[in-house]
Amino acid sequence: MKPSQFQHHAPEQIDEVVGLLAEYGDDAKVLAGGQSLIPMMALRMAAYPHLVDIARVASLSTISASAGAVRVGAMVRQSRAERDASVAKVPLLAKAIPHIGHFQIRSRGTVGGSIAHADPASELPAVALALDARIEATGPGGVRHIDASEFFLSTWQTALDDGEILSAVEFPLWGANSGFAVEEIARRKGDFALIGALAGVTLDGARVARACITMIGVGSTPIRCHDAEAALIAGGADTDLDDIGRIAAAPLTPADDVHASAEYRQHVSPAIVRRALTAALKEARS
Numbered sequence: 001m002k003p004s005q006f007q008h009h010a011p012e013q014i015d016e017v018v019g020l021l022a023e024y025g026d027d028a029k030v031l032a033g034g035q036s037l038i039p040m041m042a043l044r045m046a047a048y049p050h051l052v053d054i055a056r057v058a059s060l061s062t063i064s065a066s067a068g069a070v071r072v073g074a075m076v077r078q079s080r081a082e083r084d085a086s087v088a089k090v091p092l093l094a095k096a097i098p099h100i101g102h103f104q105i106r107s108r109g110t111v112g113g114s115i116a117h118a119d120p121a122s123e124l125p126a127v128a129l130a131l132d133a134r135i136e137a138t139g140p141g142g143v144r145h146i147d148a149s150e151f152f153l154s155t156w157q158t159a160l161d162d163g164e165i166l167s168a169v170e171f172p173l174w175g176a177n178s179g180f181a182v183e184e185i186a187r188r189k190g191d192f193a194l195i196g197a198l199a200g201v202t203l204d205g206a207r208v209a210r211a212c213i214t215m216i217g218v219g220s221t222p223i224r225c226h227d228a229e230a231a232l233i234a235g236g237a238d239t240d241l242d243d244i245g246r247i248a249a250a251p252l253t254p255a256d257d258v259h260a261s262a263e264y265r266q267h268v269s270p271a272i273v274r275r276a277l278t279a280a281l282k283e284a285r286s
Ligand SMILES: Cc1cc2nc3c(=O)[nH]c(=O)nc-3n(C[C@H](O)[C@H](O)[C@H](O)COP(=O)(O)OP(=O)(O)OC[C@H]3O[C@@H](n4cnc5c(N)ncnc54)[C@H](O)[C@@H]3O)c2cc1C
Pocket: 029, 030, 031, 032, 033, 034, 035, 036, 037, 038, 039, 054, 074, 075, 099, 100, 101, 102, 105, 108, 109, 110, 111, 112, 113, 114, 116, 117, 119, 121, 122, 123, 124, 160, 164, 165, 166, 167, 190, 191, 192, 193
């Protein structure tokens, strides 16, 4: 199938983007890499008479590093971020990107587009949530920041207001003795994950000074496993990771879909968390 007719707008300034979104309201949609939006339009799951293509807005394609964070512009392609030296300072982000589809998808898909699209099986929303990233939104009222913990509302729904775009994401840097891992189960390499876990730890000897555990594919948003993080920090680096996996899985209420049953997702959740933590701890120790 083909998408219904649309008018393509190609502004070069962010003010023009905001102006076009205000002018066309619900008839307009932001087009970034097009790797989710265009298939949805081609399948007639969505139709928008006006697409506001943000690819020519140079200010949205910058990557910059400061002492405490790396700021990635919304329009930075996933393939560029995958190889970028500043993004390498955010190892969880660098490790997550290769799990997204295939290279062809990542060469068009953007960091901001993935996070704004807010698919609960996607890796980059989970990275943002795990690392307590700050989402920068630009709209008619100017620029504001939204904590990742408040950004993901439900499947494909975010805290962006009407007329706002996601303009950048700030990923905080973790200190020395940290390790990170992404573990997924997918039917084939390149498929969306049926379920996945992203983990990060910072060690201070045998003490776990910091931990994050976030799961994908088990709810309508990525899920941060706060109880499991607290148990790991309380128990230290030699804690039985099967226990931590069970604590992470206990509150989850995954759904059935065409790809996997809720029962399967519930069953494998503890193991996938254990695997991610095992790898993150191994990296932190090294
Ligand atoms: C075959 C295939 C396999 C894939 N596998 C995976 C996978 O394994 N994991 C994964 O995470 N993703 C996967 N994807 C999706 C891919 O990562 C997309 O690139 C991503 O979800 C959307 O990014 P995009 O830049 O292409 O956004 P688009 O498709 O252009 O936009 C997606 C949505 O986000 C909105 N949007 C985009 N940018 C902004 C912005 N800056 N501000 C506000 N709204 C915005 C659009 O209006 C639209 O609603 C796959 C896609 C395909 C086609």
